Amino acid sequence: MKVAGVAVNRFNAKDILGDGTASYNLETNTLTLNNADLYVKKPATGNTYGIRAEGSITIELKGTNKINCEDLYGIAVVAASDGSAPNVKISGDGSLESYGSDGGIHIRGSLSIGDSAEVIAKCGNVSSGSGYGIRAYDNLTICDDAVVSAETGSAPGDTYAMHAADEI
Numbered sequence: 001m002k003v004a005g006v007a008v009n010r011f012n013a014k015d016i017l018g019d020g021t022a023s024y025n026l027e028t029n030t031l032t033l034n035n036a037d038l039y040v041k042k043p044a045t046g047n048t049y050g051i052r053a054e055g056s057i058t059i060e061l062k063g064t065n066k067i068n069c070e071d072l073y074g075i076a077v078v079a080a081s082d083g084s085a086p087n088v089k090i091s092g093d094g095s096l097e098s099y100g101s102d103g104g105i106h107i108r109g110s111l112s113i114g115d116s117a118e119v120i121a122k123c124g125n126v127s128s129g130s131g132y133g134i135r136a137y138d139n140l141t142i143c144d145d146a147v148v149s150a151e152t153g154s155a156p157g158d159t160y161a162m163h164a165a166d167e168i
Contacts, residue, residue: 001024001031001051001052001053001054001057002049002051002052002053003016003017003022003024003031003038003050003051004017004022004038004039004040004050004051005040005048008024010026013025013026017036020034021033021034021035021036021037021065022034022036022038028058029055029056029057029058030057030058030059030060031051031053031057031058031059031060032059032060032062032092033059033060033061033062033063033065033094033096034062034063034065034094035062035063035064035065036065036066036067037065037066038050038051038066038067038068038069039068040067040068040069040070040071041070041071042070042071042101043071047071047072048069048070048071048072049069049071049072049073049074049075049076049100050067050068050069050073050074050075050098050100051067051074051075051076052073052075052076052077052078053076053077053078053086054077054078054079054080054081054086055077055079055080055081055084055086056080056086056087056088056109057077057086057088057089058088058089058090058091059075059088059089059090059091059096060091060092060094061090061091061092061093061094061095061096061117062092062093062094063094063095064094064095065094065095065096065097066096066097066098067096067097067098067099067100068099069099069100069101070101071100071101072100072101072102072103072106073100073102073103073104073105073106074098074099074100074103074104074105074121074122075098075100075104075105075106075107076100076106076107077106077107077108077109078108079108079109085108085109085110085137085138086107086108086109086110087109087110087112088107088109088110088111088112089111089112089113089114090111090112090113090114090117090119091113091114091115091117092115092116092117093115093116093117094117094118095117095118095119095120096117096118096119096120097119097120097121097122098119098120098121098122099121099122099123099124100122100123100124101123101124101125101126102123102124102126102129102131102132103121103123103131103132103133103134103135104120104121104122104123104132104133104134104150104151105119105121105133105134105135106132106135107135107136107137108137109136109137109138110136110138110139110140110141110166111134111136111139111140111141111164112139112140112141112142112143113141113142113143113146113148114141114142114143114144114146115144115145115146116144116145116146117146117147118146118147118148119146119147119148119149120148120149120150120151121133121134121148121149121150121151122150122151122152123151123152123153123159124153125153125154125155126153126154126155126156126157126159127156128156128157129155129156129157130155130157130158130159130160131152131153131154131155131157131158131159131160132150132152132159132160132161132162132163133149133150133151133152133160133161133162134148134150134161134162134163135160135162135163135164136163136164136165137164137165138164138165138166139164139166139167139168140162140163140164140167140168141168142168148162149161150162
């Protein structure tokens with residue numbers, strides 16, 4: 001997993017960025033954002049993400065959190081190393097605004113947003129392909145007292161504020 005380009009490991013998991021705004025529990029696969037303000041510039045080569053993870057994860061929100069990624073996705077979660085689709089849960093009593101040039105939140109599995117989390121996902125104007133505010137390759141579930149909104153810019157391909165391949 002990477003948070004704002006910083007690889008998470010057992011040595012930095014309790015304070016990933018060194019400012020108390022992001023921590024990761026290795027036993028429960030829970031990333032906690034606590035008033036995090038992540039800004040990720042587009043690199044000269046390669047790709048970047050606000051948060052990139054492999055496999056199932058919980059993202060717990062505390063306070064007001066923002067992700068602004070000039071390249072690709074604010075949050076991207078891909079399949080685990082064994083190929084299994086991830087189940088991602090966003091929860092807590094905080095808020096998150098996630099922006100990516102190609103999508104705010106991109107999950108190659110199922111996404112559940114619950115508790116009293118407030119989530120805004122935004123996509124910029126995409127120069128090639130499709131753009132999504134929130135995209136889940138399987139199910140997208142909004143439950144409990146969660147409040148979710150999504151926006152998308154223009155794209156030569158499809159654009160969706162929220163898209164799930166199976167069910168919303």
